[in-house]
Amino acid sequence: MSIDARINTGLPGHHKTKRLARRLGADAGPWALVRLILWTAQNRPDGDLSDMSDEDIELAIDWSG
Numbered sequence: 001m002s003i004d005a006r007i008n009t010g011l012p013g014h015h016k017t018k019r020l021a022r023r024l025g026a027d028a029g030p031w032a033l034v035r036l037i038l039w040t041a042q043n044r045p046d047g048d049l050s051d052m053s054d055e056d057i058e059l060a061i062d063w064s065g
Helices: 014-023 028-043 055-059
Strands: none
Touching: 014 028, 028 055
């Protein structure tokens, strides 16, 4: 289990982050991405989520939708 995850300082200004914010809400979308990165670092350090359903991932990061 990792207790550290590094996020690039360019994440907020990246076009994909901006697109996510537009589609899912300015606060909710990017925050869900950060939660997903942190949850993955802690629980799946190899980054492989392929055995998880969409619902499993939503539950892991407290996302609905």
